Amino acid sequence: MKKLTRRSILIAAPSALAFTAPLLSIRPAFAKDYGPGVTDKEIKIGNTCFYTGPASSYGTIGKAMAAYYKMINDQGGINGRMINFISYDDAYSPPKTVEQTRKLVEEDGILLDAGPLGTPTNSAIWHYMNEKKVPQLFVSTGASKWNDPKGHPWTIGWQPNYHMEGTLYATYILKENPNAQVGVLYQNDDFGKDYLRGVKDGIGDKGKAKVVVEASYETTDATVESQVVDMKSKGVDAFVNAAIPKFAAQAIRKAAEIQWKPIQVVSSIGQSVAATLKPAGLDHSTGVVSDFYLKDPTDPQWKEDAGYKWWTGFMDKYYPDGDKSDINNVYGPSNAATVCQVLKQCGDELTRENVMKQAASLKDFTVPMLLPGIKINTSPTDFAPVKQVQMAKFDGQRWNLFGDLLGAAAG
Amino acid sequence: MTSAPKDDAVVAPVAAPRAGAFVRLGPRHLIIAGAIIAAVLIPFYAKSFVLFQLTQVMIYALAILGLNLLTGFNGQFSIGHSAFYGVGAYTTAILMERYGVPYVWTVPAAGAVCFMVGFLFGLPALRLQNLYLALATFTLAIAMPQLLKFHGFEGWTGGVQGLVVDQPDPPSFLPIDGDQWLYYFTLIVMLVMFAGAANLIRSRTGRAMMAIRDNPIAASAMGINTSLYKMLTFGVSALYTGVAGALGALAVAFVAPDSFTIFLSISLLVGLVIGGVGSIAGCLVGGLFMLYVPNIAESISTGLAGVIYGFILLLIIFVMPAGAAGFVRFALAQLARLRQT
Numbered sequence: 001m002k003k004l005t006r007r008s009i010l011i012a013a014p015s016a017l018a019f020t021a022p023l024l025s026i027r028p029a030f031a032k033d034y035g036p037g038v039t040d041k042e043i044k045i046g047n048t049c050f051y052t053g054p055a056s057s058y059g060t061i062g063k064a065m066a067a068y069y070k071m072i073n074d075q076g077g078i079n080g081r082m083i084n085f086i087s088y089d090d091a092y093s094p095p096k097t098v099e100q101t102r103k104l105v106e107e108d109g110i111l112l113d114a115g116p117l118g119t120p121t122n123s124a125i126w127h128y129m130n131e132k133k134v135p136q137l138f139v140s141t142g143a144s145k146w147n148d149p150k151g152h153p154w155t156i157g158w159q160p161n162y163h164m165e166g167t168l169y170a171t172y173i174l175k176e177n178p179n180a181q182v183g184v185l186y187q188n189d190d191f192g193k194d195y196l197r198g199v200k201d202g203i204g205d206k207g208k209a210k211v212v213v214e215a216s217y218e219t220t221d222a223t224v225e226s227q228v229v230d231m232k233s234k235g236v237d238a239f240v241n242a243a244i245p246k247f248a249a250q251a252i253r254k255a256a257e258i259q260w261k262p263i264q265v266v267s268s269i270g271q272s273v274a275a276t277l278k279p280a281g282l283d284h285s286t287g288v289v290s291d292f293y294l295k296d297p298t299d300p301q302w303k304e305d306a307g308y309k310w311w312t313g314f315m316d317k318y319y320p321d322g323d324k325s326d327i328n329n330v331y332g333p334s335n336a337a338t339v340c341q342v343l344k345q346c347g348d349e350l351t352r353e354n355v356m357k358q359a360a361s362l363k364d365f366t367v368p369m370l371l372p373g374i375k376i377n378t379s380p381t382d383f384a385p386v387k388q389v390q391m392a393k394f395d396g397q398r399w400n401l402f403g404d405l406l407g408a409a410a411g
Numbered sequence: 412m413t414s415a416p417k418d419d420a421v422v423a424p425v426a427a428p429r430a431g432a433f434v435r436l437g438p439r440h441l442i443i444a445g446a447i448i449a450a451v452l453i454p455f456y457a458k459s460f461v462l463f464q465l466t467q468v469m470i471y472a473l474a475i476l477g478l479n480l481l482t483g484f485n486g487q488f489s490i491g492h493s494a495f496y497g498v499g500a501y502t503t504a505i506l507m508e509r510y511g512v513p514y515v516w517t518v519p520a521a522g523a524v525c526f527m528v529g530f531l532f533g534l535p536a537l538r539l540q541n542l543y544l545a546l547a548t549f550t551l552a553i554a555m556p557q558l559l560k561f562h563g564f565e566g567w568t569g570g571v572q573g574l575v576v577d578q579p580d581p582p583s584f585l586p587i588d589g590d591q592w593l594y595y596f597t598l599i600v601m602l603v604m605f606a607g608a609a610n611l612i613r614s615r616t617g618r619a620m621m622a623i624r625d626n627p628i629a630a631s632a633m634g635i636n637t638s639l640y641k642m643l644t645f646g647v648s649a650l651y652t653g654v655a656g657a658l659g660a661l662a663v664a665f666v667a668p669d670s671f672t673i674f675l676s677i678s679l680l681v682g683l684v685i686g687g688v689g690s691i692a693g694c695l696v697g698g699l700f701m702l703y704v705p706n707i708a709e710s711i712s713t714g715l716a717g718v719i720y721g722f723i724l725l726l727i728i729f730v731m732p733a734g735a736a737g738f739v740r741f742a743l744a745q746l747a748r749l750r751q752t
Contacts, residue, residue, distance in 0.1 A: 051709075051713055051714070051716060052716055052717045053674065054672070054674070087713070088709065089705075089709050089713065089716055091674075091705075092669060093669065093670060093672075093674070093675075094573070094663065094665055094666075094667045094669060094670045095467070095659065095663045095665075095670055096705075098663045098664070098665065099463070099464065099467065099702075102460050102463055103460060106458065106459060106460035107458075107460050119571075119572075120571070120572075120573060120667040120668075120669045120670075123572060123573055123575075123665065123667065124573075124663065124665040124667065126575070127575055127664065127665075128664070145572075188562050189560060189562075189570060189571045190570055190571050190572050191571075219557075220557060
């Protein structure tokens with residue numbers, strides 16, 4: 001007889017186990033159904049983010065997401081399964097995103113892609129993901145095209161998109177002045193046009209209010225002052241300033257210089273106090289309104305807020321290197337929390353089909369750092385999870401939230 | 412498996428004239444033939460993701476070869492080759508998506524368009540040398556993404572959103588999938604273009620190109636029309652990189668302005684130096700470096716990927732100052748010396 005060596009035992013033991021295991025395992029009362037990347041112990045999910053390259057300041061989103069999943073794992077995972085979060089760098093280069101995403105799907109065998117970052121980068125994998133039927137969950141971008149359940153049933157957005165924000169600005173303006181003559185300053189690209197379309201859709205063509213000036217700028221322009229002067233001369237009394245910080249600041253400053261005092265709405269891309277309002281002049285910016293959906297971590301009004309306290313605790317323990325004044329570090333965990341909710345709802349049926357089904361049936365889900373009252377709702381015909389914002393007015397020091405939440409509450 | 416001989420047959424006529432150009436078959440030709448056979452067999456063993464990566468390696472190698480013809484063989488600098496790559500990619504995308512042209516024809520079309528663009532850009536570039544030429548080409552790289560986003564062209568380019576390209580289907584008579592077909596298609600184009608470059612370098616034109624590199628005054632004294640050859644080289648160089656861009660658009664199935672930034676130019680330049688300036692086979696090593704080293708760096712540390720990339724780059728430059736090709740040459744020379752003693 002063959003001598004029993006340590007090696008032969010090492011070989012024999014697992015194979016014996018492998019043969020007997022199926023006999024021993026008792027099928028549970030409810031069926032377990034696993035897609036790729038799922039075992040009894042683990043759920044593998046993927047992500048692409050910009051850790052290097054021109055937009056690497058956004059890389060902190062991926063790190064904050066990873067920190068959140070680590071926290072979830074420390075708390076015992078989701079339904080007893082650990083989250084294995086694999087995040088690759090695509091350096092904001094669409095071809096690299098395709099390569100890294102194919103690696104995630106074909107090599108690593110992920111169940112889903114969680115919160116991949118960037119508009120061109122997500123566009124590059126849009127068709128691939130839908131063809132392969134892999135969930136492209138809660139993409140981190142504000143373009144409105146992600147809400148397309150019919151054409152792209154495997155892709156779902158997350159944050160309020162620019163088109164939606166545009167309609168909400170219109171709602172606000174109509175409430176303030178039903179006869180408003182609206183002027184829109186927008187960047188001449190798809191994001192800018194999303195805002196413009198949103199405002200126009202929101203104003204409609206039935207009432208007295210209308211969009212009288214549509215002024216665009218190129219990112220290469222030196223200034224937008226002539227557009228502002230033009231708006232004043234055409235009698236615009238409600239100004240939607242959907243420009244990036246540099247131009248938004250110029251417009252606010254110019255309006256003050258020419259003594260023009262319309263209702264001023266600054267879009268979310270230009271609402272930074274440091275990048276827009278300070279350069280424009282804090283006194284000039286007083287009275288400007290904008291919209292928010294996350295709790296700004298630099299805003300002192302949240303100091304005693306339970307959600308904010310949770311967030312600082314989370315940051316201290318799981319992401320101590322993270323900048324606590326960076327809104328991206330609020331974004332990351334909030335997005336990741338929504339992914340976790342979907343996985344929780346999936347129970348033991350962790351298939352890609354069920355992931356999309358659950359992602360499309362979120363009901364009144366909340367995240368600590370969303371503004372109070374904002375609820376995440378989705379449905380099979382509504383792939384826009386966060387669609388409420390609250391308006392805030394700048395008082396010369398900081399943004400003060402006011403009024404009710406705007407936007408659709410249910411899908 | 413049945414398709415393997417077929418592809419061999421496609422490859423053979425390419426290799427044959429190269430062999431004929433020499434008096435006898437040397438070990439060099441055996442290596443090339445072996446490499447081609449290996450390349451033809453890979454799709455039957457590798458996973459489709461690996462094939463996708465290798466396809467990209469070949470595409471980058473082709474783009475680097477374009478730069479090499481200009482820099483390595485003609486002595487002109489360019490950090491604007493991302494623009495030619497982009498023009499090639501967009502030519503393919505626009506022809507396919509806006510005009511329904513079959514993908515096979517878009518590749519030569521992209522080459523032709525890029526040849527024209529490169530040739531014409533060569534005209535002002537004639538007056539500029541070294542650093543100044545580098546700066547002039549730099550403007551190309553900077554301008555390209557913005558031109559692609561420009562609203563006047565949006566009807567064709569799709570603006571910032573880019574264009575989605577349908578991935579080519581394999582011919583119905585071949586029992587292979589899309590990734591395998593794309594690999595073979597790229598392999599065939601690459602082999603033809605590499606053979607073309609090798610022949611070009613050995614021709615009268617190639618010698619003129621190198622003479623201009625080595626001593627422009629002596630070259631013109633010998634009767635070489637330096638202006639014409641410099642412009643032609645610019646055109647051919649752009650053609651090669653443009654064809655690579657066209658293949659890249661097919662492989663990635665998406666083009667967007669942000670894919671063709673100055674960073675791509677720099678990566679091509681890095682690939683050129685790593686592979687070996689003035690070496691054709693070295694371009695493949697450059698392509699491998701371009702694709703895999705950032706991945707390796709990231710797998711070591713996500714946070715310090717850039718630092719590790721830089722470290723690997725420095726290390727390679729110190730160990731192989733003349734690139735992979737130079738290293739091989741050096742190693743062979745050492746071996747020969749050992750054998751003699």
